[in-house]
Amino acid sequence: MAFIEIQSLFKRFKDVVAINRIEFEVNQGEMLTLLGPSGCGKTTTLRCIAGLEKPDEGDIVIDGKPMLSQGFVPPSKRGIGMVFQNYAVWPHMKVFNNIVYGLKLQKVPRQSIREKAQKVLELVGLEGLEDRYPAQLSGGQQQRVALARALVTNPKVLLLDEPLSNLDAKLREELRFEIKSLVRRMGITSVYVTHDQAEAMVISDRIAVMDSGNVVQIGTPENIYEKPANKFVADFIGTTNFIPGEIIRVAADTHTAVMRTEFNEELHCHTSDLTATVSGAKVNASIRPEDVEVFSQPPENPENLLKGTIAHKAYLGNFLYFFVNVDGTMIRVQVSHQLPQEEGEEIYLLLNPQKCMILF
Amino acid sequence: MSRGSISLAALLWLVIAFLVLYPLSILIIESFKIAATGGWGIGNYLEFFQDAYYLKTFLNTLYLSTLVLVTTTVFGIPLAYILARYRHLGKTIFTALILLPIVLPAFAGVFAFIIFFGKYGTVNLLLMDIGLTEQPINFIYGLHGLVFIQALHMLPFIVLGLSAGFTNIDPSFEEAAEVEGASGFRRFFTITLPLCTPSYLAGAVLVFLWPFTDWLTPLILGQVDFLPSVSYINISYHFTDVHRKYMGIVAVVVSSVVCISLFLLARWWVEKKKYTGLSKGTTSEGRVIEPSAWVKSGAYVYMIFIAILVLLIPIVLGLAAFSRRWVFEPFPTYWTLENFRLILLESPGLIKNSFLYSGIALVFGIAFGLPVAYLIVRTRVPGRDALDFVITLMLAFPGIAIGVSYLLAFWKGIPLAQYWIIMPIALFARRLPYFLRMAHSSYLQLDPSLEEASEVSGAGKVRTFFNISLPLLLKGVLVGVVMFFIMAFQEISTAVFLYKGGWETLPIGIYLNWHRGMEFGIAAAMAFLMIVITFILLLIISRIGGGVLKAAWGAGEN
Ligand SMILES: Nc1ncnc2c1ncn2[C@@H]1O[C@H](COP(=O)(O)OP(=O)(O)O)[C@@H](O)[C@H]1O
Numbered sequence: 001m002a003f004i005e006i007q008s009l010f011k012r013f014k015d016v017v018a019i020n021r022i023e024f025e026v027n028q029g030e031m032l033t034l035l036g037p038s039g040c041g042k043t044t045t046l047r048c049i050a051g052l053e054k055p056d057e058g059d060i061v062i063d064g065k066p067m068l069s070q071g072f073v074p075p076s077k078r079g080i081g082m083v084f085q086n087y088a089v090w091p092h093m094k095v096f097n098n099i100v101y102g103l104k105l106q107k108v109p110r111q112s113i114r115e116k117a118q119k120v121l122e123l124v125g126l127e128g129l130e131d132r133y134p135a136q137l138s139g140g141q142q143q144r145v146a147l148a149r150a151l152v153t154n155p156k157v158l159l160l161d162e163p164l165s166n167l168d169a170k171l172r173e174e175l176r177f178e179i180k181s182l183v184r185r186m187g188i189t190s191v192y193v194t195h196d197q198a199e200a201m202v203i204s205d206r207i208a209v210m211d212s213g214n215v216v217q218i219g220t221p222e223n224i225y226e227k228p229a230n231k232f233v234a235d236f237i238g239t240t241n242f243i244p245g246e247i248i249r250v251a252a253d254t255h256t257a258v259m260r261t262e263f264n265e266e267l268h269c270h271t272s273d274l275t276a277t278v279s280g281a282k283v284n285a286s287i288r289p290e291d292v293e294v295f296s297q298p299p300e301n302p303e304n305l306l307k308g309t310i311a312h313k314a315y316l317g318n319f320l321y322f323f324v325n326v327d328g329t330m331i332r333v334q335v336s337h338q339l340p341q342e343e344g345e346e347i348y349l350l351l352n353p354q355k356c357m358i359l360f
Numbered sequence: 361m362s363r364g365s366i367s368l369a370a371l372l373w374l375v376i377a378f379l380v381l382y383p384l385s386i387l388i389i390e391s392f393k394i395a396a397t398g399g400w401g402i403g404n405y406l407e408f409f410q411d412a413y414y415l416k417t418f419l420n421t422l423y424l425s426t427l428v429l430v431t432t433t434v435f436g437i438p439l440a441y442i443l444a445r446y447r448h449l450g451k452t453i454f455t456a457l458i459l460l461p462i463v464l465p466a467f468a469g470v471f472a473f474i475i476f477f478g479k480y481g482t483v484n485l486l487l488m489d490i491g492l493t494e495q496p497i498n499f500i501y502g503l504h505g506l507v508f509i510q511a512l513h514m515l516p517f518i519v520l521g522l523s524a525g526f527t528n529i530d531p532s533f534e535e536a537a538e539v540e541g542a543s544g545f546r547r548f549f550t551i552t553l554p555l556c557t558p559s560y561l562a563g564a565v566l567v568f569l570w571p572f573t574d575w576l577t578p579l580i581l582g583q584v585d586f587l588p589s590v591s592y593i594n595i596s597y598h599f600t601d602v603h604r605k606y607m608g609i610v611a612v613v614v615s616s617v618v619c620i621s622l623f624l625l626a627r628w629w630v631e632k633k634k635y636t637g638l639s640k641g642t643t644s645e646g647r648v649i650e651p652s653a654w655v656k657s658g659a660y661v662y663m664i665f666i667a668i669l670v671l672l673i674p675i676v677l678g679l680a681a682f683s684r685r686w687v688f689e690p691f692p693t694y695w696t697l698e699n700f701r702l703i704l705l706e707s708p709g710l711i712k713n714s715f716l717y718s719g720i721a722l723v724f725g726i727a728f729g730l731p732v733a734y735l736i737v738r739t740r741v742p743g744r745d746a747l748d749f750v751i752t753l754m755l756a757f758p759g760i761a762i763g764v765s766y767l768l769a770f771w772k773g774i775p776l777a778q779y780w781i782i783m784p785i786a787l788f789a790r791r792l793p794y795f796l797r798m799a800h801s802s803y804l805q806l807d808p809s810l811e812e813a814s815e816v817s818g819a820g821k822v823r824t825f826f827n828i829s830l831p832l833l834l835k836g837v838l839v840g841v842v843m844f845f846i847m848a849f850q851e852i853s854t855a856v857f858l859y860k861g862g863w864e865t866l867p868i869g870i871y872l873n874w875h876r877g878m879e880f881g882i883a884a885a886m887a888f889l890m891i892v893i894t895f896i897l898l899l900i901i902s903r904i905g906g907g908v909l910k911a912a913w914g915a916g917e918n
């Protein structure tokens with residue numbers, strides 16, 4: 001059951017269209033991530049949900065209640081908690097006062113305020129710091145204050161705008177898991193914004209990938225990684241190889257197609273878009289580095305077999321990384337076993353037909 | 361660190377010692393002299409704090425300061441908010457008008473408002489003409505008038521500080537409060553305003569100190585029981601009564617101590633509470649909003665109201681300047697250029713003196729201010745912080761303290777005060793901190809690698825300064841220069857103690873013509889002339905500095 005519904009939301013700033021009639025839903029208790037490169041409209045979408053920005057068209061329904069179409073509901077009346085990218089922890093208030101600000105406004109009795117604050121401080125691991133000023137805290141601790149402040153009022157919806165982007169890499173990884181388990185335990189419906197795909201994979205129940213103001217794909221992390229809807233998604237989530245070519249045969253019943261590459265080899269690929277996959281169409285086949293097998297000698301069954309020269313070879317601890325030159329097209333390959341070939345020597349690549357995808 | 365910068369530092373300290381430390385120590389020493397016995401002691405101070413009259417004066421001044429601060433704050437907060445946050449037409453012009461009093465001579469306001477709001481001033485005459493009132497209403501004579509005039513004069517400092525605050529605080533602080541459920545006034549008073557306190561305080565302390573400095577306004581309004589007026593009367597009018605003179609000096613010292621302490625207190629507090637380091641990613645425009653039509657109209661009415669009050673000053677003085685015998689009539693009826701003819705023909709010396717003294721003070725200011733800025737920003741000379749500190753402290757000194765101490769220090773012994781050069785020197789000493797701050801901040805913005813590149817190419821430090829630093833600093837420095845000139849041009853509280861026959865400047869001429877001779881046509885013409893000159897200078901600044909707002913920079917901002 002959808003808890004938040006975004007209905008053809010449109011927002012423009014002067015002549016820049018920030019979000020272009022986007023639609024998606026967030027289920028009760030789910031963590032949905034808006035993922036996309038900088039400037040694609042993630043923050044704008046989140047701010048529209050918060051009520052900090054008024055969209056030009058469309059509606060937002062939270063828990064069955066429209067936020068726009070039946071009169072604008074201001075942020076203070078939406079029952080949301082929000083964590084800002086720069087924390088926005090008020091520097092003139094002590095940690096405790098920062099956290100209980102919203103509770104005081106709700107006229108919660110003083111005793112209850114103390115208890116709730118204590119609980120949330122424990123939850124985020126800030127016990128004993130309630131009398132500090134924000135300037136006396138590290139970035140990570142300020143981040144926790146911001147989180148505590150957003151959670152303490154027990155909001156219906158939690159919004160997080162790149163909450164970890166100002167922290168160093170190690171802390172960022174720790175906090176990812178912390179936030180995820182915390183939010184899951186409290187069962188709050190949340191929308192998380194990030195441009196970091198690894199973060200999105202770890203933290204989300206579902207991901208909505210955005211590209212220049214549009215939502216291009218929504219799905220679970222696995223789903224999006226395995227079955228990217230288009231070239232942009234495949235490229236943005238993880239690493240992939242694009243091999244340009246032309247469709248020569250399509251088998252609609254099995255969702256497969258055969259493509260002739262620019263270097264004149266035939267590749268058997270999976271395709272999901274049967275209307276666009278027609279003979280003669282110029283397309284790209286996408287294959288991830290870990291879905292390519294590597295051989296010193298050509299194996300028995302030669303389907304999707306390519307021959308190339310190793311341009312670079314890098315040892316990355318638990319796996320090997322190759323850049324293989326196939327007739328001018330560079331293909332990245334990742335293997336987990338040793339291989340005697342060195343740079344400049346020949347090698348055979350087997351592209352798994354199940355994982356080779358036609359994308360547009 | 362080079363030997364050159366050490367000798368430079370030594371030289372600058374010598375100047376400071378001679379022009380600041382020496383006179384001020386003489387001032388303090390004099391305050392301990394006992395007239396009756398010819399000896400020394402704390403008797404004067406004991407008397408000051410035991411005598412009902414002096415004590416009352418002291419408390420009066422504190423009271424007045426509080427009233428002025430409260431008034432400017434209450435009126436300044438909405439004004440600053442409107443200017444900083446609302447998207448409206450004529451932003452530049454309103455900002456300029458509201459900040460205008462900074463560059464208008466303080467006494468110009470007094471004279472204009474007496475003519476307009478006085479017992480038989482324009483407003484009262486009009487009210488009686490249409491029969492609304494029988495008796496004239498006392499708009500201006502008394503504490504309320506004093507508060508009104510001083511508050512209007514100091515309003516820009518509050519507005520400048522606060523609007524900078526409103527513009528610069530990170531919008532997400534307020535958005536976070538909004539999300540937490542705080543709307544409107546609640547958010548403003550719990551988040552926005554507290555976050556602006558540092559920038560507010562910087563202006564507020566100058567506002568609070570003004571009644572400890574301004575002796576002229578109370579005197580003209582017939583309210584003499586305030587510290588600076590008492591000092592002025594005791595020292596200037598009772599030169600023969602030595603005891604009263606000493607008591608006047610004590611009053612000056614007490615004022616200075618109050619001013620300095622408050623100034624330091626505010627500085628310390630602001631340092632402690634600096635929030636700016638915490639905000640990241642502010643848009644330069646801040647949080648500009650489009651208010652509803654009602655709010656917007658209200659904002660316009662309010663801005664226009666304040667702007668009219670400010671504009672009354674040049675308008676009324678203009679009317680008075682171009683007329684004669686403007687008494688018992690709401691508006692002048694006899695128009696003439698006679699006032700200007702009298703000024704130009706009979707006392708052209710005043711104009712000449714004003715330009716000469718301010719000009720020389722300016723040359724001193726540049727010759728001293730630029731090297732000091734260089735030392736403070738670019739070198740590690742020991743004592744450079746102390747140098748900065750002493751000069752900044754002078755910002756808080758009442759002008760009257762500098763005037764009186766110069767009179768005491770440079771009369772016998774070092775008889776500088778017997779020559780006219782004392783006038784520009786005093787102007788220079790009084791306005792130095794303002795210039796220094798300007799030079800200082802432009803120096804901070806100058807990338808040191810530009811200078812280093814020149815040194816690497818083989819130019820010496822002095823050559824580098826003239827070839828690289830000065831041209832790049834010029835814009836900032838020029839604005840500082842013109843501002844310095846404007847302030848020196850208007851200076852009266854220092855100069856009034858030091859001038860002798862033939863050394864009168866325009867402000868002194870205005871004061872003498874008005875207060876002693878009741879020749880207010882001439883006084884108004886002189887004031888009008890000063891406003892015109894100031895305007896021309898301001899236009900020059902806004903050409904160089906880009907924008908009147910920047911030009912009329914407040915002394916308070918960092
Ligand atoms: N207040 C604003 N004024 C003008 N343009 C804006 C504003 N906020 C966002 N934009 C523009 O809208 C687009 C989307 O911005 P944003 O939602 O912040 O992207 P993201 O958070 O994905 O990086 C960008 O092109 C940005 O420049």
Ligand SMILES: [Mg+2]
Nearest residue numbers: 039042043162
């Ligand atoms: Mg963003």
